[in-house]
Structure formats: structure tokens, C-alpha cells
Amino acid sequence: MPYRHSFGVAKPSFGVIKVVGSALITSGLVLGALTGGAGASKASDKAQAKKALLVLSDLPKGWTSTKTAASTGGAFPGASQLASCIGVPSSIITANRPTADSPEFTNQAKSEAVDDSVTVFSSAKEAQAQYTALSSIKTPACMATLMNGTQKTQLQKAAGTGDTVGTITVAKIVPKNFAPHVTGFTVIIPISSQGQTVTVRTTEAFMVKGKVGHELRLTSYQSTFPASASKHLTKVAEGRL
Numbered sequence: 528m529p530y531r532h533s534f535g536v537a538k539p540s541f542g543v544i545k546v547v548g549s550a551l552i553t554s555g556l557v558l559g560a561l562t563g564g565a566g567a568s569k570a571s572d573k574a575q576a577k578k579a580l581l582v583l584s585d586l587p588k589g590w591t592s593t594k595t596a597a598s599t600g601g602a603f604p605g606a607s608q609l610a611s612c613i614g615v616p617s618s619i620i621t622a623n624r625p626t627a628d629s630p631e632f633t634n635q636a637k638s639e640a641v642d643d644s645v646t647v648f649s650s651a652k653e654a655q656a657q658y659t660a661l662s663s664i665k666t667p668a669c670m671a672t673l674m675n676g677t678q679k680t681q682l683q684k685a686a687g688t689g690d691t692v693g694t695i696t697v698a699k700i701v702p703k704n705f706a707p708h709v710t711g712f713t714v715i716i717p718i719s720s721q722g723q724t725v726t727v728r729t730t731e732a733f734m735v736k737g738k739v740g741h742e743l744r745l746t747s748y749q750s751t752f753p754a755s756a757s758k759h760l761t762k763v764a765e766g767r768l
Contacts, residue, residue, distance in 0.1 A: 569625050569647075572624075572625035572647035573625045573626075573627055573647075575647055575739070576625060576626060576627035576645040576646060576647050576739070577627040577645070578767070579627075579645045579739065579741065579764070579767040579768060580627055580628075580629045580643050580644075580645055580767075581629050581632070581641070581643040581743070581760065581763065581764060582629075583630075583632065585760065585763050586632050586641065586760075587634070587756065589634065589635045590632050590633065590634050590635070591632070591633055591635075592630040592631065592632050592633075593630055593631045593633070594630050594631075605673050605676070605677050605678070606620050606621050608673060609669055609670070609673050612665060612668075612669035612672065612673075613660055613663050613665050613666055613669050614663070614665065615656070615660045615663075619656050619657055619660050620657075620660070622648065622653065622657065624646050624647060624648050624649065624653075625646065625647050626644055626645065626646045626647075627644070627645050628642070628643070628644050629642050629643035629644070630642070637748075638747060638748045638749065638750065639745075639746065639747050639748070639752060639753075639756075640744075640745075640746045640747075641743065641744070641745055641746075641760065642743075642744050643741070643742070643743050643744075643764065644741075644742045644744075645739065645740070645741050645742075646739070646740045646742070647738060647739055647740075648738045648739070648740060649738065650738050651737045651738045653738065654735040654737070654738045654739065654740050655735060657733075657735070657740065658710065658733060658734075658735045658740070661710050661711065661712075661733050662710040664699075666699075666712060667697040667698055667699050667712050668697070670697040670712060670714070671695060671696060671697040674695040674697065674714060674716075675694060675695050678695075679692055679695060682695075682716070686718065686720075689720055689721065690718060690719070690720040691718070691719045691720070692716060692717070692718055693716070693717035693718070693719065693724070694717070695714065695715065695716050696714075696715045697712050697713070697714050697715070698712060698713050698715070699711070699712050699713075700712060700713060700730060700732065701754075703754075704754035704757045704758055705732055705757055705758055705761045706734065706758065706761035706762040706764075706765045707765075708734050708765060709732050709733065709734050709761045709765070710732075710733050710734070711730060711731045711732040711733050712730070712731055713728055713729065713730040713731075714728070714729050714730075714731075715727075715728050716728075716729075725748065725749055726748075726749060727746065727747075727748060728746065728747050728751060728752065729744060729745070729746045730743075730744070730745040730746075730752060730757070731743075731744055732744075732745065732757070732761050734761065734764065734765050734768065735768070736765075736768035737768075739768050741764045741765070741767075741768055743760060743761060743764055745757060745760070
């Protein structure tokens with residue numbers, strides 16, 4: 528599954544950074560991450576989803592976009608574990624619905640990245656069920672358990688010899704930094720290499736309206752993604768639902 532945030536920064540080579548987004552996708556609980564399957568053939572739903580995506584003009588001046596491959600979808604290791612921890616049916620996490628993906632947007636310094644996915648669920652009830660699961664007070668801790676287990680093994684393997692993935696933490700987003708109806712969490716991954724430690728932070732921000740779900744992935748390298756940008760982008764995304 529392709530990673531959707533590849534920072535071209537002149538820093539130590541951290542192979543693990545290239546798969547952080549992929550690890551989050553395969554951890555489930557990302558609206559539209561598990562795409563493909565029979566539902567994805569619904570052209571009208573895909574067209575509806577595409578219209579709601581962020582575009583380059585929504586980003587600050589100087590940002591650029593790069594076309595990215597669509598995620599392939601499918602089951603992932605840990606789905607049952609995650610669902611059981613949160614207390615929801617596995618089907619909520621592994622729902623396979625028509626989804627459109629934006630390009631990857633990056634700032635001039637290549638230290639921040641944004642990408643967007645919009646999913647059309649089978650019903651408003653299904654969309655709300657996923658939103659409720661994402662909003663659960665249990666979700667950050669359950670995600671942290673999974674990320675420090677099977678997912679961390681994958682990250683460490685990707686990091687390669689000489690790079691070490693530290694303890695991964697997951698925290699709920701700070702509501703004031705986002706649009707009113709957004710829920711989500713931030714995954715913080717410390718990576719050590721050649722005597723240096725860098726931190727990759729990826730925030731998954733979710734919102735739904737009717738049967739349409741919007742997911743923004745906001746990633747920053749060594750710094751926190753600006754709150755003003757988080758609020759602006761989620762407000763724009765919310766307004767297109």
C-alpha cells in the first residue's frame with residue numbers, strides 16, 4: 528500500500544517515515560482508507576466524493592501538489608483486536624466504500640503535508656457509526672496499543688538498520704484547533720538515527736454529514752502542524768460535505 532507523505536527533506540535517512548501513513552491506513556479507523564471492492568464501482572458515488580476533496584488553492588500560497596496512487600484497500604492485521612478494544616463490530620472498521628483521494632500537498636520546506644479522502648457510505652447510519660467509533664474515548668489508547676504492537680514491527684522493519692522507532696503515542700485532537708464537528712487523533716512517532724531523534728506527527732481529522740465522510744491527514748516533521756491551518760482546512764472540508 529503506498530505511503531502518501533514523502534518528505535524530501537535534507538535530513539538523516541529515516542525509511543520509516545515513508546510508511547507512517549500506510550501504517551495508519553492499515554490500522555483502520557480512517558474514513559475512506561479501505562477502498563476498492565464492489566462498492567467502489569459506483570461511479571456516481573465516486574464522482575460525488577471527488578467534488579468534495581481539497582484542491583491546491585485551498586492550501587497556503589507556496590504549497591505544491593503531487594499526484595498519489597489510490598489506496599488498494601483490503602483487510603488488515605489487527606482489525607478484530609482494534610474493534611474489540613473500542614467495543615464495536617469489526618465491520619465498522621473494515622467497511623469498504625467508494626472513496627476519492629486528493630493529491631498530496633506539501634509546503635515549501637517539505638516539513639508539512641496534507642492529503643484528503645472523501646468516502647460515500649451506504650447510509651447515514653453507517654457513516655455515523657464510524658464517526659462514533661472514531662470519537663470514542665477508548666480509541667486513542669486502543670490505537671496506541673496496536674501501533675506499538677504489530678504496526679510498530681512493520682515500521683521498524685521499514686526503518687532499516689541504524690534507525691530505531693521509539694514508543695508511539697496517540698492522543699485525541701484539541702477541539703479548538705479544528706472545525707466544530709471534527710473528531711480525530713494524532714499519532715506521534717519518535718525515530719532515532721545516527722545520534723539524532725526526529726518526530727513525525729500525523730493527525731487524522733474526521734467529519735461526516737449524511738452518508739458522506741471526510742478524512743484529512745495532516746503530517747508534520749519535527750514540529751506541530753499549525754493550529755490555524757488545521758482549523759482553516761477542516762472548515763473548508765466541512766463546508767463541502
